[in-house]
Amino acid sequence: MRLPSTRRQFLASTGLTALAATAGCVSAVGSDAAADSGTATGTATPEPTPESLDDWLDDANGYDGEPARFGPAARPTVMVGEETDDGLAFDPPVIEVPPGTLVRWDWTGHGGQHNVVALDGPFDSGRTNAQPGTGYRYFFEEPGEYRYVSEPHREDGMQGAVLVREPPSSGNEAVDEWLVASSNFDGTIADRTDASTVTVTTGADGNGGRFAFDPPALRVAAGTTVRWDWTGHGGPHNVVSKGDGPLDSDLVAEGDSAYEHTFEESGTHLYSCKPHEGLGMRGAVVVE
Structure with a gap:
């Protein structure tokens, strides 16, 4: 016997025909x-x-x-x-x-x-x-x-x-929506407000390879310098703000490369590696 079927229907058309879907149908x-x-x-x-x-x-x-x-x-x-x-x-x-x-x-x-x-x-x-x-x-x-x-x-x-499943939630709506596609984001925003310099690994494990920032989300104090260090894995990466933000690094693959930015004003800064954004290689810095 076959598995029980739910309602199904094949329609004649030259292409796919959009059909309305209702709960459970x-x-x-x-x-x-x-x-x-x-x-x-x-x-x-x-x-x-x-x-x-x-x-x-x-x-x-x-x-x-x-x-x-x-x-x-x-x-x-x-x-x-x-x-x-x-x-x-x-x-x-x-x-x-x-x-x-x-x-x-x-x-x-x-x-x-x-x-x-x-x-x-x-x-x-x-x-x-x-x-x-x-x-x-x-x-x-x-x-x-x-x-x-x-x-x-x-x-x-x-x-x-x-x-x-319910998506991960940090309580910051902008961060949660941006990082929902990042496999290494679990809803945690790493608190680094007590540090003057913070390091983010670029090319860390995640998103089906070495296509992640680690940690993906940071909370820092105004005046903090964030440094992105390349691992040399996962191909060329960069650090680029979403929209008109301040982050805009070169596209590099070497493991000894780094990029820094000092965040002077409070706000939520979303960024990605442009070549791998679709895979989920995204990050966020929340400046208090």
Whole structure:
């Protein structure tokens, strides 16, 4: 027997047709060719999975151990059938989103037939499909861990997860919104108000590699000098303010490089490494 299905629908169109999503409801869209090429899976209900999510994801193709995290305003898209060194994968395979997020899966057309099926049953895209341009959406309302697979390729490691959690909160709304995509931000703003000089590591572990500032968020007193030291890992990095802020370093890769700025006035300063901002390499300095 297949997993129970939620409401699903394939519509004929030349492209993806936007459908309204309501809490707990799903929709799948595609062309006539996509609907006609789908086949019933006939896949048996999956066996119970390991209790630990980390253990279960050990065999997930393309997973580097860190979820891709999205903020409240995001509308994440997961690609279905991305080719990796290990085989076919969801990309990203694991995402972390707040409650009330609409997640979309888009078929790449690679690897033949796919579907998106939750192991515990809350969502199911229906029959498998090989047509690029096919899409499926689900609105995640309740916190929890939602593990899912592409049934035809489950044994080959094509599995993923959606982690629905409240985003980290420091109490500083600007900092929280800016750093929600940074994997090493846990809601803590490191207090360095008793120091005249503070160091931030540039190219620290995080965001799927050496693409992080450490610490990502600082609180300092006015007159403090902040120094960014390059590790030499993760490729070229820079330190650039969001908007019209005062930070604007060169793009460098060497491990013996550094950049300094003295913050004279109070305020919240947001910055990033421009080449890796999309990965979550972001930082903040709160000056009191």
